[in-house]
Amino acid sequence: MQTLIDLFATFETLGAKAAFVNRTGVRRLELSYAAFHDLALKMANLLAQNGVMPGDRVLIWGPNSSWWAIAWWGIILRGAIAVPVDFMSDLARAESIRGLTQAKLVLQSRFKADRMVAAPSLLLENLQYLLEEQQPISEIATAVPEDTAQLIYTSGTTGNPKGVILTHKNLVANLLQINQQVPIINAEFSFLSLLPLSHMFEQMGGFLTPLYRGATIIYLRTLKPSAIMSALGEEDIYIIMSVPRLMQLLKTGIEQELAEKHLLTFFQGLTQLTTALSQGLKRMLYFPIQRKFGRNFTAFVSGGAPLAPDLFRFWSSLGFIVLEGYGLTETSPVLCVNTMEHQQAGSVGPPLPGVKLKLEEKEVLVQGDNVFPGYYENEQATRDAFTADGWFKTGDLGELDSAGWLSIKGREKELIVTGAGVNVYPDDLEAVLNRIAGVKESCVIGLNRGGGEEVHAVLLLDGSGVKPEEIISLANKSLDTLHQITGYSLWHEPEFPKTTTLKIRKFAVKEELAKGPHKETATASNDSLFNLLARITKTDATQIHEESLLVNDLGLTSIDRLELVSFLEQEYRLDIEDSQIGPQTRVADLRQIIAKREKHARHDHFRFWTNAGFFRGLRKVWDTLLHDPLFHHFVDLEVQGIEQLENLNGPVFFVANHLSYLDQPAVMAALPSRLRYSCATAAWEEFFFGDYHGVEQLLRRLSYEYGTVLFNLFPLPQSQGFSGSLAYMGRLADAGSNILIFPEGGHSLDGAMQPFQLGLGIMVKELGLPVVPIKISGTDRVLPHELSFPKQGKVTVTFGEPLHFRYEEPTEIVEQTRNAVEKLSMSLH
Structure with missing residues (x-):
């Protein structure tokens, strides 16, 4: 294998094997290798139709997803050059990179609040529709190893981005090097992708390597802790590419849960006693924690920043393997990594096969096929990056032990040299500060006061009330006199400015401190x-x-x-x-x-188990014995448009107007059995769980019990807490259940349709389901608002043609759906 084109040729043979799983927080959507292969070829053709020629730059600015992957491979197959931009970058940075590369096309996301408007662009989320009618490209590009595959713009320690040229040879070399030294990924397990694909650490370890091994990659829309733990619990995850900050967040979550159960002190003591146990015994001993990560989760691969030995030991003590590695974007990116057979706290392991490494005045210098050829249109920066004899200068300071294993001491540019000429490594001091109670996170920088640098700590406190003076005093007690902190500042934003791998952008911290003391009142321009x-x-x-x-x-x-x-x-x-x-x-x-960052305890009333086969059968029996005879005793039901339901495949939204409490039974009675018993109905949550007391509270709770089990109702709030219902509807859709909703939010008192709630548009957009409009008439005469008991009468239920939405925004979806229901009412007259 010499180029990425050679790697792509292997995908089609994997057929129905899942390549990607998108977990949107609402839906779980799979894409097979065969479908992925076909879509990437269609993407190449779409790019060609948008004027992209071989050698053109195409910018990708979006979150991780299968559509990002399809876009990236489409660019490669077209022979163009991919320019991934971190999704968390602001518009100004993205525009800057577009200008530097003269990108022919921008692929951006609807999930970004600020988007590029001046450049030709497509939305990544629209690719599923744009590629539907597209034909695969007739001829893919040819490539040689020296061809540029992509440009990655580094955040840089100065904030000035430089475009790293990465060739097919660079990427393929590193892919093969990694799989030779740590062949840990295989097709049997899934891989959870947490870091941005715009960063080479994730792209190589969490994208190209799993695809090379035929594994399944899981993507999350948001990286909140609950979404990560949910994916670990529900998917068969084997390994995660991580960064120290993310591992710290997960560690904090575990410790908080233990503290809530008054077990933290016991746990900390136990880990001290069990350090000498084998990994297998540790996994058994800490099974209650292990099971949260899934039955096969084995290892964290940590990179992007030095991993504190304490953090390494925490995860190792629980029976997990922690493989710390080291590399740079310019090296495609991995240079060193610990092995599955041996891990060493504080070390990034030995060099990969084919990587030459040496130290020159403590700076790490490297050579190898994975080392980039230079910076894009920046000859001076390229010359500065290499020695005269062709070694790449990493800018990192390191030490080699007798076995050739590397330890990274810090960035050369971040090294603090005090007035006494002492070298202070900020990472070591930050590790000390971050262990002290009251510190959420710290950043140690050197401030030049004349005659040398001052060791200055910038503290982000956790709100517990611990005084910063006490924190600095405690830290200095554990530090050598020559390395002590001599000044501090408080950081008042929720987070430090960070790179894509959650490293603190220290130059930005310095710039902010240089502006002077923090003003308590933020201004609109900078907040x-x-x-x-x-x-x-x-x-x-x-x-x-x-x-x-x-x-x-x-x-x-x-x-x-x-x-x-x-x-x-x-x-x-x-x-x-x-x-x-x-x-x-x-x-x-x-x-x-x-x-x-406190986890909010959700108190919901959802009962997914009512969709199980047993309860579907129970409803069939109960409908036959009671509901249907009772309904038809009062109602002469006429069903129109039933032919619209004949070819329905997969779950849909049934959307109806709302006249009476009889509306739901009327729709259920009109539906064919195959759709009726695979349908859940949204009901007004506040009706059951409002501010009620005494007998009324009891009656409403009993009605909820009856309704959820025997009508398959689920609660939908109208005031707040809507996200929980949206996620529940996603579970229903994933299980193949249809959803009936009355988007007016309440009964019409005069028979005229009220405005539809905007929430309908959000639901349809997020779930991606077709909408079947329904018009109900007559239920308000059978069971008027003023009566508590029905009277006999005629009811008509009319089904309309299913609506398929693609590019529409929520407001358009709502308007078109309401118009469709209104047109059905006209057909009744």
């Missing part, structure tokens, strides 16, 4: 939360203040809450529910929710 709220609520950012009420002052609607939660999950990788945002929530409260 990311203010700007996000302004975009979502269409409010002038200058009118937003810390005491602004999100609902009353900014006009945040229930649907806006979902959008806000989605962006917050993407930006801060935290668990947050839209139910946490209520009428009294201020901007300051929201900032506290982000800072504390």
Whole structure:
């Protein structure tokens, strides 16, 4: 195998084997290798039709998904050059990279609040529709090993991006080197992708390597802890490419759960006693924790930043294998990695086969086929990156032990040289600070005060009230006198500015400190939360203040809450529910929710088990014995448009107008049995769980019990907490269940249709289901609002032609669906 084209040729032979699983937080969608192979060929043709020629640059700016993968491979097959941009990058950076590369086309995402509008572009999420009628490209590009495959723009320690040229030879070389030294991925297990595909660490280890081995890759829309743990519990995950910060977040989650059960002290003592046990015995001993990661989860591969020995030991003590590695974008990226047979805390392992490595004044220098040829259109930077005899200067300081294993001490540019001439490695001090109670995260930098640098700590506190002076004092007690911290600042944002692999961008921290003391009142121009709220609520950012009420002052609607939660999950990788945002929530409260990162306990009332075969059978029997005879005693039912249901394949939304409590039984009676008993109905949650007391509370709870079991109802709130219902509907759709919804939100009192709730558009867009419009008439005469007992009468249920939505936004979906239901009413007259 010499080029990526050779790798692509292997995909078709894997046929129905799952290549990708997209977990959107609402749906679980699989894509086979055969389908992926076909779609990538269609993508190459779509690029050709959009004027992309071999050698052109195509920018990809979107979150990890199978559509990102299809886009990337389509670019390779077209002979163009991929330019992946970190999805978390702001618009200015993305525009800058587009300008530097003169990208012919931009592939961006609808999940980005700010998008490029000046450049020719396509939405990644629209590819599923754009490729439907597309033919596979008739002839794929030919490639030689020296051809450029992609340009990766590094974040850089100075903030000035440089385009790293990576050739087919670079990528294939590193792929083969990794699989020779650590052949741990195979086709039997799934691989959870957590880091951005725009970063070479994830792209090589979590994308190209699994595809090379025929494994399945799992993608998550958001990297909040609950989504990660859910995927680990439900998918057969074997390995994760991770970074120290992510491993720390997972560690914190485990410790918080143990602390809540008053087991943390016992656990910490136990791990001290069991360090000498074998991995197998540790896995058995810590099975309650192990099982959260799935039955086959084995290893973390850590890279992107040095892994603190304490963090290594924590995961190793639980029976997990931790393979720390080291590399750079310029080396495609892996240079060294620990082996499955031996792992060493604080070491990044031996060099990969084919990688030459040496130290020159402690700086790591390397050679190999995986080392890039240079920076894109930047000859000076390329010359500066190599020695005269062709060794790449990594800029990292390291040490080699007698066995040739490498330890990284830090970046040469981040090394602090004090006035006494002492070298201080910031990573070592940060490891000490991060262990102290009260510290959420720390950043150690050198501030030049004249005559040498001051060792300065920037602290992000966790809100527990520990004084920063006490933190610095405790840290200095464990540090050598010559390495002690001599000054500190507090960081007041929820997070430090970070790179794509969650490393702190220290140059940005220094720039912020240089501006002077922090002002307690943020301004609209520099506060990311203010700007996000302004975009979502269409409010002038200058009118937003810390005491602004999100609902009353900014006009945040229930649907806006979902959008806000989605962006917050993407930006801060935290668990947050839209139910946490209520009428009294201020901007300051929201900032506290982000800072504390506390997992919100969801108290829902969903019962997925009512969709099991036993309960479907129970409903059939109960309908036959009671519901149907009772319904037909009062109702003379006429069904129109039943032919529209004959060719329905897969789950759909049934959307009907709402006149009476008889509407749901009327639709169920009109549906053919195969659809009726694979259908769940959304019911107003507040009807069952509102502010009721005494006998009324008991009666409503009993009606909920009856309705969920014997009508297969599920709760849908109208005030807040909508995200839980959306996720539940996704589970229904994944299981093949249809969903009946009445989007008016309540009965029509005069027979005229009320406006449809915007939530319908969100549901249809997120679930991607066709919509079958339904018009009901006559139920309000059989069971009027003023009567508690029905009277006899005629009811008509009319089914319309299924609606298939593609590019429409939620508001368009709502409007078109309502119009379709209204047209059915006209056909009745």
